[in-house]
Amino acid sequence: MSGQTQRLNVVPTVTMLGVMKARLIGATRGHALLKKKSDALTVQFRAILKKIVAAKESMGEAMRASSFSLAEAKYVAGDGVRHVVLQSVRSASLRVRSHQENVAGVKLPKFTHFVDPAAGSAGPSNASPSLTGLARGGQQVAACRAAHVKAIEVLVELASLQTSFLTLDEAIKTTNRRVNALENVVKPRLENTISYIKGELDELEREDFFRLKKIQGYKKREIERQMAAAKQFAEEQLAEEVALKRGISVGAATNMLVAGGERDEDIIF
Amino acid sequence: MYGWEMLSFNIHDGFLEAIVRGNRSGLLTAADYNNLCQCENLDDVKMHLTATEYGPYLQNEPSPLHTTTIVEKCTLKLVDEYKHMMCQATEPLCTFLQYITYGHMIDNVVLIVTGTLHERDVNELLEKCHPLGMFDSIASLAVAQNMHELYRLVLVDTPLAPYFSECITSEDLDDMNIEIMRNTLYKAYLEDFYKFCEKLGGATAEIMCDLLSFEADRRAVSITINSIGTELTRDDRRKLYSNFGLLYPYGHEELAVCEDVDQVRGVMEKYPPYQSIFAKISYGESQMLDKAFYEEEVRRLCLSFEQQFHYAVFFAYIRLREQEIRNLMWISECVAQNQKNRVHDSVIRIRRCGGPQATVRGGKQQEVAANDEDEWPAAPRAMVTSSWARRWGGGHFGHTCSAFVKKGEYKGQTVAVKIIAKVKDYLIQFHCIRGFWLLDK
Numbered sequence: 001m002s003g004q005t006q007r008l009n010v011v012p013t014v015t016m017l018g019v020m021k022a023r024l025i026g027a028t029r030g031h032a033l034l035k036k037k038s039d040a041l042t043v044q045f046r047a048i049l050k051k052i053v054a055a056k057e058s059m060g061e062a063m064r065a066s067s068f069s070l071a072e073a074k075y076v077a078g079d080g081v082r083h084v085v086l087q088s089v090r091s092a093s094l095r096v097r098s099h100q101e102n103v104a105g106v107k108l109p110k111f112t113h114f115v116d117p118a119a120g121s122a123g124p125s126n127a128s129p130s131l132t133g134l135a136r137g138g139q140q141v142a143a144c145r146a147a148h149v150k151a152i153e154v155l156v157e158l159a160s161l162q163t164s165f166l167t168l169d170e171a172i173k174t175t176n177r178r179v180n181a182l183e184n185v186v187k188p189r190l191e192n193t194i195s196y197i198k199g200e201l202d203e204l205e206r207e208d209f210f211r212l213k214k215i216q217g218y219k220k221r222e223i224e225r226q227m228a229a230a231k232q233f234a235e236e237q238l239a240e241e242v243a244l245k246r247g248i249s250v251g252a253a254t255n256m257l258v259a260g261g262e263r264d265e266d267i268i269f
Numbered sequence: 270m271y272g273w274e275m276l277s278f279n280i281h282d283g284f285l286e287a288i289v290r291g292n293r294s295g296l297l298t299a300a301d302y303n304n305l306c307q308c309e310n311l312d313d314v315k316m317h318l319t320a321t322e323y324g325p326y327l328q329n330e331p332s333p334l335h336t337t338t339i340v341e342k343c344t345l346k347l348v349d350e351y352k353h354m355m356c357q358a359t360e361p362l363c364t365f366l367q368y369i370t371y372g373h374m375i376d377n378v379v380l381i382v383t384g385t386l387h388e389r390d391v392n393e394l395l396e397k398c399h400p401l402g403m404f405d406s407i408a409s410l411a412v413a414q415n416m417h418e419l420y421r422l423v424l425v426d427t428p429l430a431p432y433f434s435e436c437i438t439s440e441d442l443d444d445m446n447i448e449i450m451r452n453t454l455y456k457a458y459l460e461d462f463y464k465f466c467e468k469l470g471g472a473t474a475e476i477m478c479d480l481l482s483f484e485a486d487r488r489a490v491s492i493t494i495n496s497i498g499t500e501l502t503r504d505d506r507r508k509l510y511s512n513f514g515l516l517y518p519y520g521h522e523e524l525a526v527c528e529d530v531d532q533v534r535g536v537m538e539k540y541p542p543y544q545s546i547f548a549k550i551s552y553g554e555s556q557m558l559d560k561a562f563y564e565e566e567v568r569r570l571c572l573s574f575e576q577q578f579h580y581a582v583f584f585a586y587i588r589l590r591e592q593e594i595r596n597l598m599w600i601s602e603c604v605a606q607n608q609k610n611r612v613h614d615s616v617i618r619i620r621r622c623g624g625p626q627a628t629v630r631g632g633k634q635q636e637v638a639a640n641d642e643d644e645w646p647a648a649p650r651a652m653v654t655s656s657w658a659r660r661w662g663g664g665h666f667g668h669t670c671s672a673f674v675k676k677g678e679y680k681g682q683t684v685a686v687k688i689i690a691k692v693k694d695y696l697i698q699f700h701c702i703r704g705f706w707l708l709d710k
């Protein structure tokens with residue numbers, strides 16, 4: 001895989017190695033934390049899924065009951081009752097309030113329904129809708145309303161769960177992506193970098209060592225050479241002294257000849 | 270005039286009575302209801318209905334059918350029949366027929382007024398009005414801003430004008446007042462109708478006053494039960510009761526102070542005609558009350574056909590048709606919503622004729638008693654151990670045989686047995702014309 005061979009483009013120095021090691025530790029810790037978060041989210045996700053299944057089942061029941069109670073109301077109070085109810089609608093009394101819930105750092109939207117007492121037409125305290133079908137079918141109309149309120153409750157709950165479900169799903173996907181990215185890309189890359197730096201540093205060390213060796217060898221050779229030269233010189237000196245003692249130095253005689261031959265062009269042999 | 274209607278009734282109204290009685294035999298039969306209840310979807314319902322009187326109204330409907338369409342078309346048939354009768358009618362039948370529609374007219378007026386209050390579109394509202402309660406100037410109701418204008422501009426020309434004089438005092442039209450207004454109007458209408466019928470005299474007065482009294486009492490009970498726990502005060506409640514009927518005046522006094530359903534029951538059980546209704550309902554339960562009242566109403570309406578030379582048959586016919594449309598709506602709703610086990614809960618079968626429904630051809634016809642299907646489960650059971658001689662007759666639903674009873678109360682007698690073969694579970698259902706029934710594998 002390309003990820004395994006990848007490494008960061010850094011100068012292989014000890015400082016960088018320190019930085020990289022720090023980053024690797026950071027990445028490992030981050031990975032562990034994210035893993036935990038992902039697990040927590042998954043647990044929550046499963047719980048919500050269970051709730052959704054239950055809510056959906058009860059929703060089918062509630063919707064069926066509510067639409068059937070509508071049929072009952074229509075049967076008893078006449079078909080016209082729906083128009084009567086429809087025309088006397090003002091503003092909704094069942095409202096939905098949304099707030100946020102924090103689950104492992106993910107903000108989940110939650111909906112709760114509540115009865116708005118100001119907006120007129122729910123609850124037994126307010127009489128105006130209860131008078132619908134006063135002469136016939138008022139009870140069925142009331143029962144129908146109760147059934148529909150129940151259906152709305154289930155619907156709101158389901159909506160809340162579904163939104164949480166989607167948000168959580170997204171969050172889990174992101175977290176998992178991060179976890180995987182850390183695990184499979186960032187950490188190997190850092191590790192590669194570290195090993196690369198270590199390798200480079202080792203290489204440098206070896207080179208230094210080699211160079212030192214080389215220099216040592218050279219120095220040694222040089223010393224040997226000097227010593228040899230000194231020895232020779234000493235020998236020569238000894239020889240010269242011997243020659244001086246004889247009268248003329250061998251070397252000087254030679255020199256005189258050589259020097260004359262070089263310097264004076266007028267001398268013709 | 271009582272007793273002398275037969276001399277002169279047919280001069281003006283004989284034709285129409287024949288028509289209405291003819292129409293009445295177009296009401297759905299028990300077999301029709303059985304077929305309808307076994308439908309799987311609305312197209313089946315439509316298919317069965319096309320074989321009935323509703324056929325021409327439903328046959329051109331495109332296939333994704335809705336309950337509302339069925340109800341609409343069936344109502345259209347009722348309206349057509351009403352209009353046909355209205356065209357032929359002479360006074361005073363003409364006025365009588367008009368009186369029948371005033372109830373719908375009140376509903377329409379109230380609907381439009383409510384809609385106007387909430388600033389709805391008038392044309393939209395007009396579509397939702399019941400076709401029987403339409404009148405010419407109904408669209409102009411929307412211009413009215415308060416009760417005085419409403420009365421002065423529009424309603425003064427309609428037959429409803431006298432009824433409005435009572436509730437003209439309430440200035441502000443809010444939802445509560447509108448519902449009270451509707452009931453006040455209805456009360457005035459019922460009283461007026463009652464007086465009109467009394468004026469007509471004869472069998473009409475006798476039967477119609479009975480029917481209207483029942484209606485007034487039913488309304489009183491419903492208003493009482495439905496207003497329990499609401500802001501409606503006792504005095505307001507009292508004002509909505511019609512000033513006639515079996516409960517008037519002492520029953521009304523007692524109903525007005527009732528605080529729960531059981532108190533209402535206590536009041537109503539003092540009146541023998543209503544005992545049977547409340548006997549059907551268990552204590553504390555009031556949901557089924559409306560249905561019980563419907564059943565009783567249908568029974569009374571059917572009985573009105575037993576007498577001749579009176580106008581109540583027209584009223585009864587319209588009401589029975591409306592009940593039938595309600596039944597159809599219920600069946601279609603149940604079929605559409607897949608709630609077929611509830612189908613029988615609210616269908617009130619309308620007995621078309623007093624005699625036996627399944628006439629047995631040949632055999633001992635005179636021994637065959639009336640079979641009311643609703644009474645079967647309550648009838649004594651007996652064992653009919655086959656050995657029927659021959660098949661007497663068959664219909665599209667089942668066939669009828671003669672059988673010899675070997676066990677039980679009717680041992681040793683020959684009876685007619687209606688056999689309904691159910692294909693699914695190989696169950697043969699014996700329906701004995703004698704009035705008992707049994708199941709046998």
